[in-house]
Amino acid sequence: MARLLIIEDHPLFREALESAIRAALADAEMREATSIDMAVDLLSSPARFDLILLDLATPGTTGLSGVIRVRKAAPRTPILVVSAHQDPGLVAHVLALGVSGYISKSTSKLQLADAIKAVLSGDVHVEAGSLGTGTRRASLPARDLLKRLHELTPQQLRVLDLIRCGLQNKQIAYELGICETTVKVHVSEILRKLRVMSRTKAIVEMEKVDFVNLISGPRASGADELMTAGTTAAREAPRA
Numbered sequence: 001m002a003r004l005l006i007i008e009d010h011p012l013f014r015e016a017l018e019s020a021i022r023a024a025l026a027d028a029e030m031r032e033a034t035s036i037d038m039a040v041d042l043l044s045s046p047a048r049f050d051l052i053l054l055d056l057a058t059p060g061t062t063g064l065s066g067v068i069r070v071r072k073a074a075p076r077t078p079i080l081v082v083s084a085h086q087d088p089g090l091v092a093h094v095l096a097l098g099v100s101g102y103i104s105k106s107t108s109k110l111q112l113a114d115a116i117k118a119v120l121s122g123d124v125h126v127e128a129g130s131l132g133t134g135t136r137r138a139s140l141p142a143r144d145l146l147k148r149l150h151e152l153t154p155q156q157l158r159v160l161d162l163i164r165c166g167l168q169n170k171q172i173a174y175e176l177g178i179c180e181t182t183v184k185v186h187v188s189e190i191l192r193k194l195r196v197m198s199r200t201k202a203i204v205e206m207e208k209v210d211f212v213n214l215i216s217g218p219r220a221s222g223a224d225e226l227m228t229a230g231t232t233a234a235r236e237a238p239r240a
Helices: 011-024 036-043 065-073 088-096 109-120 143-150 154-164 169-176 180-194 199-207
Strands: 003-007 029-033 051-054 079-083 101-104 123-126 233-236
Touching: 003 011, 003 036, 011 029, 011 109, 029 036, 036 051, 036 065, 036 154, 051 065, 051 109, 065 079, 065 143, 065 154, 079 109, 088 101, 088 123, 088 143, 101 109, 109 123, 143 180, 154 169, 154 180, 154 199, 169 180, 180 199
Parallel strands: 003 029, 003 051, 051 079, 079 101, 101 123
Antiparallel strands: 123 233
């Protein structure tokens, strides 16, 4: 029996995803997380998952940092991103982070079920045409920055997100339940790995992977747009 984790904060989207999962795997066991923090906690538990379905805009994430946090928490578990964001460059960058698929929230339930089956079988799934014919590089995060973010530990990524939210070391220590000295060590390592000299510069770097700068088209909205149309394509997956 397959075990799947749905990381999605919108209740109607979660219901639609659950319905698609049932269409693909009638006996699947499902767990839900409404934030990246909750997802990381579940992924840190003894329970193991066969597939993770992730909404990029789930609370607790700054742009692509949420994907990286989930990837680090479950390095061997395939991730299928189900997102309203469909900019071709964004799709390409997410796939470069090691996810196993990227599909639109506007796709049909049947096609999403097919995507789930494909990823579980070891394929990488992308909708036909979703990568486009070119990339608007000016609006996308630098690959070098994504590589540097990948070098951060899960705890350092969490600290970095809290820095971006404007929290000081004492507040971060309280949020994470650690001592302030440990936070200072994390901050020093974050600055070193990001190759910046200050917290402000780190925040500026993180802005490069915010959705405002990642996408060039309008953001889809509304639960009624979920599961209505789409096209499927699959290719061989790189293994984590």
